[in-house]
Amino acid sequence: MAREKFQTLTEPMFYILLTLREECCGTDIMTRVSALTRGRVDLGPGTLYNLLDSFQQAGMIRETSVSGRKRSYLITDKGRETLRAEYLRLLALTEDYKTCAGEEDLK
């Protein structure tokens, strides 16, 4: 079920996993994703909470520490694999675009 669910990643999913290559807490994830995408991708706290929960259940991230209400997470090997697969999928899309439309269309 989880495999099927994360076969392709949405932007919030992609950036959460990308951010969790380094250990960080939920609040940091929101800040970092916003900074990384220059405000293009905003992560709502409800969405982030549910995604962290789903990632954890799917074994793609793990909880590393709990300090009061603050919980920190880190990506797992399975999460890295999923993230890499998504990157390769996006690359393939880009290559296909270049093949079909050519560099000229980008100018």
Added chain:
Amino acid sequence: MKNVTYRWNTFQLYDYRGVEEHLSAMAAQGWRLEKASGSLWKYRRAEPASLRYAVTYNAGASRFEPGPTEGEQSLEELCAAAGWEKVSDCSKMQIYSTEDPAAVPLETDEALRLENIHRCMRKSFLPGNIAVLLLMLFIGRDFFLALVTWDLYGMLKNNALLTAGVLCLAEAALQLCLLAGYFLWRRRSRRSVEEGGTCLPAGCGSRWASLGMWVLLVLLVAVFLLSELDRGHRGAVLYFAVYMAFFTLINILMRGTTALLRKKGASKTSNIAWTLAVDVVLCFTLIGGLVWTRFETDWFSDERPTGETYEYRDQNWDISPRQDFPLTLAELTGEEYGHVRREAEDLGSVFIPQRAYRETALLGDGPKVCGLGYTLWDLSSPALQDSLLEDLLEDDPIKFRGMLLTTLRYVPEDPVPWGAEAAYRRYYDEDPGDSWLLVWPGRAVSVSPDAEPSDAQKALISTRLAPEDWKEETP
């Protein structure tokens, strides 16, 4: 000026937009949500403000948890970091507010929101809806069967059955509407999300259906109680009132138990177990006790003796037998009886009034007794009469431990001596019994003397029990 007000919560769990809009409108009017648990939401007066409310869902939340779960605390922490303050929660619905118009919305992934809502609905509300639907179908099965087979008498024969049947039918229809409403909303929202849009507004259909159900409930109960009072059934009304009071008390005590255990920090499992135990004990003691009282005492009985009784040969007899019987044993047999007991009971419903009379008399000084019983049904339409006759004339097999003892059936006989339109005698298999069913337009009578009446007695029975307009037409 009051500082607190309450509103009845009619929002469905998935109607987050409705809740958000409602709370923002209330805040603009100067009422801020304080507590959203249960069906009655509490608001406190505040300065009118332009507040943004947002709803998110936590499938792990439960009203039996002693405090916010780790998940809820994490969510609260994330929301606080994004500028949202927790206001209250209602089951799995978590309500937040902010004064910051630029705060990031709680949910930024509509597909995930839809999936999360469905997880919450599947976890508690859908099983609840389906359980209520099945329960209603079970309780109202006799009424539904009568409705499906269009058995008018089966549907209308009894006020309580009719009221309960209509309520069960309406509640079952409401649950179906709510289920259909949710799945329709989910399908439309999923399509919208797939096309890059948001989840759609839930609409007011479910809210109106719930409201309509309450109106119907109040109306039907009022009609039922008034019609019972009109027929002098004060005992039935009192029983209903006590039943409803006990039901409400059980509800309050159950909620109180849950709240107390939460306060004491009991675990979710022990809270559920204790609440369930309290529920079972209360149901057995209060409702069970009430049912026992109804059958074992005459507290809720409408059979009030018309006068004092005395005891003779181990039986109670009337000192002054009631005089409102259309036909008495003494009139039928021409005998005088020294010891008589008379009982009459209003049965049936507003649509099919049914009155049963029973007289018992001691033969001489006893110990033998004799009796006369009859039941009158007044039927306002031929369709009702046909339906009643169909029901009464149906063969009635009497079984004991699965073994057929006898079959009761009515066999037609000559109605002329009875002065009736139709007459039937009851048989036990092939043996004739001393019960007859007499039919006139607009009335059916079941009469059971102790022996087969003579022609003169049959004529007397007809004179006394036939409807007035029939007697006028056929003097």
